[in-house]
Amino acid sequence: xxxxxxxxxxxxxxxxxxxxxxxxxxxxxDKNKQKIDMLNNGKVPIYEPGLKELIDKNYNRxxxxxxxxDYIKRASVVFICVGTPSLQDxxxxxxxxEAVIDELAxxxxxxxxxxxxxxxxxxxxxxxxxxxxxxGVSPELFNIVSxxxxxxxxxxxxxxxxxxxxxVGLRSGDHQSLTVLQKIYTGINAPxxxxxxxxxxxxxxASNAFLxxxxxxxxxxxxICEAFQVDxxxxxKGIGLDPRIxxxxxxAGLGYGGSCFPKDVKSLERTALSKNIQPYLLQAVQTxxxxxxxxYIEKLKTLFSDFTNLKIAVLGIAFxxxxxxxxxxxxxxxxRHLSQLDCEIHAYDPQAKLQNPPRNVMQKESITAAIRDxxxxxxxxxxxxxxxxxxxEVKQLMKGTIIFDARNCLERSKIEKHGLHYVGxxxx
Ligand code: UDX
Ligand code: UDX
Numbered sequence: 001x002x003x004x005x006x007x008x009x010x011x012x013x014x015x016x017x018x019x020x021x022x023x024x025x026x027x028x029x030d031k032n033k034q035k036i037d038m039l040n041n042g043k044v045p046i047y048e049p050g051l052k053e054l055i056d057k058n059y060n061r062x063x064x065x066x067x068x069x070d071y072i073k074r075a076s077v078v079f080i081c082v083g084t085p086s087l088q089d090x091x092x093x094x095x096x097x098e099a100v101i102d103e104l105a106x107x108x109x110x111x112x113x114x115x116x117x118x119x120x121x122x123x124x125x126x127x128x129x130x131x132x133x134x135x136g137v138s139p140e141l142f143n144i145v146s147x148x149x150x151x152x153x154x155x156x157x158x159x160x161x162x163x164x165x166x167x168v169g170l171r172s173g174d175h176q177s178l179t180v181l182q183k184i185y186t187g188i189n190a191p192x193x194x195x196x197x198x199x200x201x202x203x204x205x206a207s208n209a210f211l212x213x214x215x216x217x218x219x220x221x222x223x224i225c226e227a228f229q230v231d232x233x234x235x236x237k238g239i240g241l242d243p244r245i246x247x248x249x250x251x252a253g254l255g256y257g258g259s260c261f262p263k264d265v266k267s268l269e270r271t272a273l274s275k276n277i278q279p280y281l282l283q284a285v286q287t288x289x290x291x292x293x294x295x296y297i298e299k300l301k302t303l304f305s306d307f308t309n310l311k312i313a314v315l316g317i318a319f320x321x322x323x324x325x326x327x328x329x330x331x332x333x334x335x336r337h338l339s340q341l342d343c344e345i346h347a348y349d350p351q352a353k354l355q356n357p358p359r360n361v362m363q364k365e366s367i368t369a370a371i372r373d374x375x376x377x378x379x380x381x382x383x384x385x386x387x388x389x390x391x392x393e394v395k396q397l398m399k400g401t402i403i404f405d406a407r408n409c410l411e412r413s414k415i416e417k418h419g420l421h422y423v424g425x426x427x428x
Contacts, residue, residue, distance in 0.1 A: 122198045
């Protein structure tokens, strides 16, 4: 099929590359000309494992342009994958979606299935449908489908090929779009969840909100564990063996970040409030998450009386491992919070870059450079290369002996056998 993907970011590029791999002709459109130029020069503007290889492999089925005009006529399907960031009050900024609708409205001259993949609050797809009608597009010439993505950055391609579900939200009376979606996703073996437009939008938010709730739950449990010298990882393992709970998303640490959980939980809270529904749990999930970094800073303060002459190595800037994305990164927020204690911070990340670091924060090009003469090493993102460090070598490089594991990703015994001191929160 001939498909247009509007928005070539983390979601759009992965979607386009996978659809091309499935055999479709895919035209990627993005208003950011710099991104499009990079893609046309064989470069990928984001780090997502396997994405460059998949784009290169399907180069003859992928095109990149910054103009909707070039390909919209030939496309029978249009995926909307533009950003839907938070507004100041936490509700969702739909201005990019609106911009796309404006551009699409006077370019629909043959039938299109318009698929919203961007995460949008319940009611948005109905709103998109009505806006296109208001702009004079004939209802004979399009249908709107809500098809939210469940891609995790760092494993987005795997998550799309091995989706645990394909969620399809349809307008009542739309008896043709499901067949279109099934043709698009031929080759992906996953159960379909067929629901209304609002239903599909709600599944996306409820999914992210539940995962965020699991994380805030285990983070709150880790605070109680700290008071009873209990290792929260033992608790996570213990409860995770119950199939009703499951072992995933129970890793306590600096809290959740990224371009999704923070904005989606806040958006769902605002959606509830807009209907005069009190989202107590969603608010508590955010409160735990927003105070989690303070817990780690306070713990660090118990280890050193004076920070002014300290040198602290912080390993990790990205919001999680295997990505260069620093949007709402807990590691970055931790670095900025720590920098207010006037210590010298040497930060390192394999992929992510600190934007406008405070004056006492330097990003180093290697782990060795970051760790050298450090009084303390903090693990702020759970990259594998930090988990596999040679701790004897680390000890020889450091001035101090404290390893502060803010992601609960290290094995205490491997560190302590070299005379280093392992410190975490809720680690017994
Ligand atoms: C983001 C959110 O993370 C995700 O939850 C939501 O479902 C979609 O928006 P992501 O791909 O991470 O997804 O966003 P981003 O990396 O910012 O990419 C959005 C792209 O859309 C950008 O490249 C931007 O230039 C482009 N865009 C935006 C357009 O092409 N046209 C527009 O009018 C607005
Ligand atoms: C998430 C959802 O998993 C995905 O389904 C949705 O499509 C987009 O949002 P993503 O934001 O890429 O994906 O990252 P994810 O792996 O979910 O982690 C989110 C945050 O939670 C990260 O900051 C991560 O470090 C943190 N996290 C995750 C924990 O602190 N503990 C955990 O056990 C798991």
